Amino acid sequence: MTATSDDAPPTMAKDADVRADAAASLSQGHGDHLIGRTVTINRPREDLFTYWRDFANLPSFMDNVVRIDTLSPTRTHWVVKAPAGRTVEWDATVTDEREGEYIAWASDEGADVPNSGTITFRDAGDRGTIVTATIVYDPPAGVVGKIVAKLFQREPAIQARRDLRRFKQLMETGEVATAAYTAKQLEEEKA
Amino acid sequence: MRALTWHGKHDVRVDTVDDPEILNPRDAIIKITSTAICGSDLHLYDGYIPTMKPGDILGHEFMGEVVETGPKSTLQKGQRVVVPFTIACGSCYHCGKHQYSACDNGNPADNQDIGMELYGQPMSGLFGYSHLTGGYAGGQAEYVRVPFSDVGPIVVPEGLEDDEVLFLSDILPTGWQAAENADIEPGDTVAVWGCGPVGLFAVQSAFLMGAARVIAIDHFPHRLELAKKFGAETINFEESKTYEALMEMTGGIGPDAVIDAVGLEAHGFFVDNVIDQIKKSTFLGTDRTHSIRQAIVACRKGGRVSMPAVYGGIVDKFPLGAFMEKGLTLKTGQTSVQHYMPALLNAIIEGKIDTTFLISHRMSLEDAPQGYKMFHDNQNEVTKVVLKPGFAPTSTIAAE
Numbered sequence: 001m002t003a004t005s006d007d008a009p010p011t012m013a014k015d016a017d018v019r020a021d022a023a024a025s026l027s028q029g030h031g032d033h034l035i036g037r038t039v040t041i042n043r044p045r046e047d048l049f050t051y052w053r054d055f056a057n058l059p060s061f062m063d064n065v066v067r068i069d070t071l072s073p074t075r076t077h078w079v080v081k082a083p084a085g086r087t088v089e090w091d092a093t094v095t096d097e098r099e100g101e102y103i104a105w106a107s108d109e110g111a112d113v114p115n116s117g118t119i120t121f122r123d124a125g126d127r128g129t130i131v132t133a134t135i136v137y138d139p140p141a142g143v144v145g146k147i148v149a150k151l152f153q154r155e156p157a158i159q160a161r162r163d164l165r166r167f168k169q170l171m172e173t174g175e176v177a178t179a180a181y182t183a184k185q186l187e188e189e190k191a
Numbered sequence: 192m193r194a195l196t197w198h199g200k201h202d203v204r205v206d207t208v209d210d211p212e213i214l215n216p217r218d219a220i221i222k223i224t225s226t227a228i229c230g231s232d233l234h235l236y237d238g239y240i241p242t243m244k245p246g247d248i249l250g251h252e253f254m255g256e257v258v259e260t261g262p263k264s265t266l267q268k269g270q271r272v273v274v275p276f277t278i279a280c281g282s283c284y285h286c287g288k289h290q291y292s293a294c295d296n297g298n299p300a301d302n303q304d305i306g307m308e309l310y311g312q313p314m315s316g317l318f319g320y321s322h323l324t325g326g327y328a329g330g331q332a333e334y335v336r337v338p339f340s341d342v343g344p345i346v347v348p349e350g351l352e353d354d355e356v357l358f359l360s361d362i363l364p365t366g367w368q369a370a371e372n373a374d375i376e377p378g379d380t381v382a383v384w385g386c387g388p389v390g391l392f393a394v395q396s397a398f399l400m401g402a403a404r405v406i407a408i409d410h411f412p413h414r415l416e417l418a419k420k421f422g423a424e425t426i427n428f429e430e431s432k433t434y435e436a437l438m439e440m441t442g443g444i445g446p447d448a449v450i451d452a453v454g455l456e457a458h459g460f461f462v463d464n465v466i467d468q469i470k471k472s473t474f475l476g477t478d479r480t481h482s483i484r485q486a487i488v489a490c491r492k493g494g495r496v497s498m499p500a501v502y503g504g505i506v507d508k509f510p511l512g513a514f515m516e517k518g519l520t521l522k523t524g525q526t527s528v529q530h531y532m533p534a535l536l537n538a539i540i541e542g543k544i545d546t547t548f549l550i551s552h553r554m555s556l557e558d559a560p561q562g563y564k565m566f567h568d569n570q571n572e573v574t575k576v577v578l579k580p581g582f583a584p585t586s587t588i589a590a591e
Binding site for chain 1: 209210211212214215216217263278280281282283284287295296297298299300301302303304316322325326327328335336338339
C-alpha cells in the first residue's frame with residue numbers, strides 16, 4: 001500500500017500507484033480510473049443523503065443518465081447515454097451505507113462500464129455539508145467499448161464536477177440553472 | 192419578439208426571435224420598457240469578448256413590467272421591476288453573505304469550467320454577456336426570462352420614471368460599491384480615475400460617504416464637466432500631469448483613497464485573458480494598467496485603493512513594492528447589485544443621488560444598431576444611450 005505523507009486526498013496524488021491503491025481500496029473497486037470530486041452544499045447532510053439515496057432522483061442532475069430503475073432497496077438498473085443516440089445499461093448494488101453519512105455502490109458482473117464508488121456527506125457547520133464523490137471505473141474494450149470509452153473518458157472528472165454542481169444547484173435553489181429561454185432550447189440542451 | 196442580437200464585430204441587428212418562456216419555478220418573464228447600452232457592451236461590439244455566438248441577445252441593464260411568473264416567483268404580474276445584471280440564487284453560502292456577484296449557482300454548471308480554469312473558482316452568471324458568464328439572453332429585447340426572480344428584481348414604487356431607476360441594474364450600485372470599497376472617512380480626499388458612468392456615480396457616492404474633496408481624472412471635457420457638476424475638482428490628463436497635480440492639490444500628501452474606474456467598461460473580466468494575450472495586452476493592457484499603477488503611486492501612505500475597473504488577466508509592471516511599502520489596502524470585485532439596490536432606490540427617492548443626468552440619448556429598440564455606433568464613435572458626447580422598445584423607430588430624441 002503506497003500513500004502520500006501529507007493530508008491531501010489520494011485522488012489528488014501525483015503518484016499513479018497511490019491512486020491505484022486508493023481505487024483498489026474502494027468497496028469492490030473495478031479498474032484503475034479514479035475520480036474524486038468534492039462540493040460544499042448549503043443544506044443539512046440528512047436532506048442530501050435522502051435525496052441521493054433515492055437513485056431514481058439522480059438523472060435530474062446527472063446529464064448522462066437517462067434513468068435509474070429501482071429494482072429493490074439496494075439494487076438499481078442504470079440507463080446511460082452513449083454517443084450516436086445509443087445507451088449503455090447495467091445493474092448496480094448498494095454495497096454499504098450509513099444513514100446520513102455515506103453510500104457505496106458497485107456495478108454487477110457483466111456491466112458495459114464496470115464501476116463503483118462512494119458518496120460521502122460530512123457536516124460543514126454553517127456552510128452546510130461537504131459532499132465527496134469517489135468513482136472508480138473501467139474503460140470498456142471492443143468497438144462498443146471505444147464508443148463508450150469516448151463518452152466516459154472525455155474528461156470524466158469534468159462530468160463528475162458538473163453533475164455535482166447541478167446537485168448543489170438543485171439542493172440549494174430548488175432548480176438546475178439554465179440559460180435557455182425557450183422550452184425547445186432547454187430540450188436541445190439536455191439532449 | 193424583437194431583440195438586439197450580436198452577429199460579429201460591429202455587426203448587431205434587431206431580429207425577430209422566439210419569445211422567452213418560463214422554464215424554472217423561480218423564473219419570471221419581464222416586458223422591457225427601458226434598457227441601456229453599457230460601455231461594456233462596446234467590448235462585445237468590438238469583438239473582444241470570446242465565446243459569443245451569432246444570434247446572442249445583448250443587454251444587462253434593463254427594467255420592465257412583469258408579465259408572467261413561475262410558481263416559486265414572488266413577483267406579481269403588472270409590477271414594474273429593475274433587474275440586477277448579476278444572476279444570483281440567494282440561497283448559497285455567498286449569497287447568504289450578500290456576496291451576490293460570487294453566487295455559486297447563477298452560472299449554469301457546464302459554463303463554470305472556464306471560470307475555474309481562469310480564476311480558480313467560477314463567478315456568478317450575467318445577462319447578455321457571452322457564454323463564459325452563462326450565455327443568458329439579455330434585456331435589449333421586448334421580453335426577457337429572469338431566473339431567480341424572487342431574489343434579484345426590485346419593485347419600483349409608483350411615481351418614479353424609468354430613467355430615474357434604470358441604473359439600479361448596474362452602474363449606480365457599481366459606483367456606490369467602488370466608493371464603499373474605498374473605506375472613506377469624513378474629511379477624506381478621494382481621487383477617481385475615469386468619468387464614465389461608474390466613475391461619475393462613484394464621485395456622487397464618495398461625497399455622500401463624507402469625502403471632503405473628490406478629484407476626478409479623465410480626458411473627455413464633457414465628462415469632466417459632469418463630474419464638476421457634482422462638486423468634484425478635475426484633472427484633464429491631456430492638459431496636466433496627473434501625479435504631480437494630485438500631490439500639489441493634496442498638500443504633498445496624496446489622496447487618502449483612490450478609485451480606478453477606467454477599465455470598468457469591460458465587465459467581462461476576461462478580455463485580456465482568453466483572447467490572444469500578447470496582442471491585446473500590449474494595447475488594452477498598457478492603457479488600463481496605467482490607471483491602477485498611477486493610482487497606487489499617487490495614493491497616500493496607509494491609504495485605500497478601490498478598483499471597480501475590470502481586469503481579466505495577469506498583469507506585469509504592477510507596483511507591488513509601492514503597494515507594500517506604503518501599506519495600502521486594495522478592495523475590488525464585480526458588483527453585488529442585489530445587496531445595494533434597496534438603499535440606493537431610497538437614495539433616489541430622497542433625491543440624494545441624481546441618475547438621469549447621465550442619459551444623453553433615448554431611442555427605439557429598433558434603432559439599437561445606430562445607438563451602438565453612436566456610442567462607439569463618440570464617447571465624449573454620448574454618455575448613455577437608453578433604448579425604449581415602446582418608442583417608434585428612428586425617433587431618436589436627444590435629451591437636451
